Structure formats: structure tokens, C-alpha cells
Amino acid sequence: NAGVTQTPKFRVLKTGQSMTLLCAQDMNHEYMYWYRQDPGMGLRLIHYSVGEGTTAKGEVPDGYNVSRLKKQNFLLGLESAAPSQTSVYFCASRPLAGTSREQYFGPGTRLTVT
Amino acid sequence: AQSVTQLDSQVPVFEEAPVELRCNYSSSVSVYLFWYVQYPNQGLQLLLKYLSGSTLVKGINGFEAEFNKSQTSFHLRKPSVHISDTAEYFCAVSDSLRGAQKLVFGQGTRLTINP
Numbered sequence: 721n722a723g724v725t726q727t728p729k730f731r732v733l734k735t736g737q738s739m740t741l742l743c744a745q746d747m748n749h750e751y752m753y754w755y756r757q758d759p760g761m762g763l764r765l766i767h768y769s770v771g772e773g774t775t776a777k778g779e780v781p782d783g784y785n786v787s788r789l790k791k792q793n794f795l796l797g798l799e800s801a802a803p804s805q806t807s808v809y810f811c812a813s814r815p816l817a818g819t820s821r822e823q824y825f826g827p828g829t830r831l832t833v834t
Numbered sequence: 835a836q837s838v839t840q841l842d843s844q845v846p847v848f849e850e851a852p853v854e855l856r857c858n859y860s861s862s863v864s865v866y867l868f869w870y871v872q873y874p875n876q877g878l879q880l881l882l883k884y885l886s887g888s889t890l891v892k893g894i895n896g897f898e899a900e901f902n903k904s905q906t907s908f909h910l911r912k913p914s915v916h917i918s919d920t921a922e923y924f925c926a927v928s929d930s931l932r933g934a935q936k937l938v939f940g941q942g943t944r945l946t947i948n949p
Contacts, residue, residue, distance in 0.1 A: 724877075751934060760843065762924055762939035763878075770934050778936065810877060814935075821866050821885060821928070823937060825877040 721746050724826035726811050732832045733801045741796040741829050743811030750816035752794040753778075753823065754786060756807040763810060769794055771816075801833045836861040836927045840940035847915055848948050855910040855943045857925030864930040867908040868937070869899055872922045881923070884908065885930075895919070920947045 727742045743752065750771050755763040765778030767786040775786045783805060785797045794813075798805060808830050812823040841856040859865065866885050870878040882893025889901040899910045908925060922942045928935040 753936070755939075760941055762838075762840075762941045763937075764939070765936055768934055768936060776934070779938075812878075821935060822868075822880050822883065825870075825879070827877045
């Protein structure tokens with residue numbers, strides 16, 4: 721199993737450009753999450769999904785959109801990038817059933833907006 | 835809603851010394867508590883978790899944590915650290931209700947081990 725993978729690993733955007741970050745998991749997990757990590761602020765939840773075709777807002781959703789067309793993929797979109805969106809983005813997934821309650825994290829995408 | 839405070843942003847210790855990383859949380863409902871570790875340029879890896887039962891929880895790499903409901907704390911401890919423990923450590927909380935159980939993270943504590 722590859723676990724949770726994220727594409728790309730690094731990206732530099734100019735202000736106003738758009739891009740999509742891809743998260744893929746091969747563990748058949750129901751729940752998927754997008755976080756951003758900024759120095760001194762820990763990780764903050766952007767959007768999440770409780771299943772295929774469903775999405776919901778997290779703590780810091782402004783400027784981002786998401787889609788979950790397939791159970792294994794969760795896409796994070798930036799329609800018009802801003803320097804404030806410079807961050808490291810992490811995707812995570814978790815199974816619906818079971819007692820673990822653990823979220824499994826991907827390796828991250830480092831995004832710089834100039 | 836939940837919140838988490840990690841009381842130290844940086845903790846320097848000498849190799850083989852004990853360490854405690856402090857975490858306090860607030861919540862109006864029952865919670866699950868987690869400690870994650872992030873090694874340089876990597877994703878997050880679960881160290882340990884408290885879901886229910888014994889308040890002393892043992893995790894990987896010799897770490898343990900104690901859930902104290904009256905003090906709303908979940909401090910992480912290791913009796914003897916190694917150079918390889920150098921990393922950033924995150925405390926996180928989620929509610930224990932059905933549903934997405936979204937994680938709320940603390941600000942992180944950077945643990946630096948000096949030889």
C-alpha cells in the first residue's frame with residue numbers, strides 16, 4: 721500500500737494563478753481532510769469530506785475549493801492564488817469503521833505564492 | 835468547539851535526559867487526544883492516542899502520555915531522549931461524537947536534542 725500520496729511535492733505560483741493539489745489514498749478510507757501548516761500555528765483544517773460526493777468547510781476554507789468525485793481522491797483547488805496561501809498543505813484520511821480514530825497523513829505539498 | 839495549547843514552542847534537552855512536552859486542551863464534550871510527530875521535511879506520524887480507559891498511554895519510540903481530565907492536560911513524556919527524537923511534536927484533540935471527528939492541533943513544540 722502506498723498509503724496517502726500528494727501531488728505535486730513543490731509548486732511556485734504567481735499571484736492570481738490557479739492550481740489543483742491532488743490527494744490519493746489506497747486504504748478505502750471514507751474520511752479525507754485537507755490541512756495547511758504555517759509556522760507557529762500548527763495545522764488548520766481547510767475542508768474535509770465524509771464520503772464520495774460530499775465536502776464540508778473546516779476552520780480556514782476561504783480561497784479554497786474541494787471536490788471528492790472518487791472515494792480515493794480528494795482535490796484542493798486555489799482559483800486565484802494569494803501570497804497568504806503560501807504554506808505546506810497536508811492531506812489525511814481515516815476509515816469510517818474501527819476503533820483507531822487515527823488520521824493517516826500524506827507527505828505534504830510545499831506551495832509558494834509570489 | 836475544541837482548542838489546544840502547547841505551552842512550549844521550543845524545548846532543548848541533552849541526550850539521555852528526560853523530557854516533558856506540555857499540552858492543555860479545552861472542550862465542552864468528551865474528547866479523544868493525540869500526539870503526532872513530524873520529522874524534518876516529512877508528514878505527521880501518530881505517536882500515541884487516548885480514546886478511553888487507562889489514563890496512561892504508551893506509544894512508539896518509548897514515549898508515553900497521561901490524560902488528566904481535571905486539569906484538562908495530556909502531557910507527553912520520555913525518560914531518556916536520543917538524537918533521533920529531534921522533531922516537532924503536535925498535540926491534537928477531536929470530539930468523541932459520531933461523525934468527522936475533526937482534529938484541532940496545537941501550535942507545535944520543537945524538540946531539540948543536544949549531544
